[in-house]
Each structure stands twice: as structure tokens, then as C-alpha cells.
Amino acid sequence: MVKLDIVVATMVTAAVLVFAYGMTLINENARYATLCVLGLVMLLAGVALGSVVHGYAVSYRINWSAVSWGLAGVGFVALAQMPALLAGLSIYELSASPLDTVLFLVAQAVAEECFFANYLYEWLRRTAWTIWHASLSVAIIFTAFHWAVYSQNSLVLLAVFLSRIALNWIYERSGLTASAITHAVVNFVAGVVG
Numbered sequence: 168m169v170k171l172d173i174v175v176a177t178m179v180t181a182a183v184l185v186f187a188y189g190m191t192l193i194n195e196n197a198r199y200a201t202l203c204v205l206g207l208v209m210l211l212a213g214v215a216l217g218s219v220v221h222g223y224a225v226s227y228r229i230n231w232s233a234v235s236w237g238l239a240g241v242g243f244v245a246l247a248q249m250p251a252l253l254a255g256l257s258i259y260e261l262s263a264s265p266l267d268t269v270l271f272l273v274a275q276a277v278a279e280e281c282f283f284a285n286y287l288y289e290w291l292r293r294t295a296w297t298i299w300h301a302s303l304s305v306a307i308i309f310t311a312f313h314w315a316v317y318s319q320n321s322l323v324l325l326a327v328f329l330s331r332i333a334l335n336w337i338y339e340r341s342g343l344t345a346s347a348i349t350h351a352v353v354n355f356v357a358g359v360v361g
Contacts (some may be wrong), residue, residue: 237352291304303332
């Protein structure tokens with residue numbers, strides 16, 4: 168049984184609201200609205216399938232160790248993304264307003280952690296895979312997802328691959344709260360800066 172603390176429960180709730188808002192923009196920005204639908208499906212699938220894999224118990228306390236790991240993890244993911252950053256490349260090209268871009272990037276980070284870490288990585292780790300096999304497999308699938316939806320630039324995809332390895336490591340150390348915080352902070356900074 169995994170405890171979902173109030174931090175990750177709040178992040179999931181906020182992500183649902185952001186995706187719901189984004190879907191209302193279908194007439195203004197169809198691609199953005201479509202990505203919000205995809206993000207919401209990924210979020211809900213990750214939460215539902217994650218509960219099948221390991222069940223949930225909601226804790227109304229803050230897991231400060233997970234928050235600390237999540238904030239420390241920002242440095243690891245920033246290092247993984249350094250090649251793309253130095254080349255001035257962006258993972259996401261959304262053609263949305265700056266605020267909508269930041270909202271989407273943070274919500275998408277939570278959705279990706281729910282699906283790729285909380286469900287897929289956890290499931291592969293438990294089904295006769297070593298931790299490294301699970302981590303590499305999820306990183307490959309994560310990179311293929313980003314290739315299909317966001318960018319075909321090989322340097323960007325290398326950064327995505329290395330970022331997923333780092334996020335899996337953070338998840339392994341301190342769970343969904345930590346990896347979701349790391350991913351959300353990194354995406355927030357990417358949205359504000361880029």
C-alpha cells in the first residue's frame with residue numbers, strides 16, 4: 168500500500184482542473200486542447216492503474232522527505248537536460264499563451280509521473296524485471312511518447328531519455344510525490360524561461 172500525501176493529491180487535483188480548462192480552448196487552440204485531453208487521460212489512467220498495481224492510502228500530512236527529494240531532484244534532471252539547454256532547444260512547442268503554456272507544462276509533469284512512474288515503472292519493476300531493466304524500458308517508452316507528440320530532435324530526445332532515468336531514480340528513492348515535484352518544477356522553469 169502506497170501513501171499518497173496531501174502534496175501529490177493536491178497536484179493531481181490541480182492538474183485535472185488545468186486540463187479541464189485547456190479543453191475549453193478547443194476553438195482558440197485545437198492542438199493545445201487536444202494535448203490537454205491526452206494529458207487528462209494519461210493522468211487518470213496513471214492514477215487508476217497505479218492503484219491496481221499497489222493500492223493507495225491517502226495521508227493528509229506532508230511527507231517532508233519526499234518534498235526534499237523532489238526539490239533536490241531538480242538538479243539531477245537539469246543536468247540531464249543540459250545538452251538540449253545548451254543548444255537552446257525546447258521540448259514543448261505549444262503555440263499557446265505564456266500562462267497557458269506554464270499551466271500545461273506543470274499539469275503534464277504530474278500526469279506523466281502518475282502514468283510513467285506510478286504505474287508503468289512500478290508495474291515493470293514488480294514483474295520480474297530488474298530495476299535497471301524497468302528504468303531503461305520506461306525511459307525508452309517515455310522518449311518514444313515525446314517523439315510522437317512533441318519533438319523529433321535527437322538532442323531533445325536524448326535529454327528526455329536522460330531526464331526519465333533521473334526521474335525514475337528519484338521515484339525509486341522517495342515515491343510519486345518526489346518525482347512529481349521534480350518534474351513539475353523543471354517544467355515550470357522551462358515554461359517561464361523558454
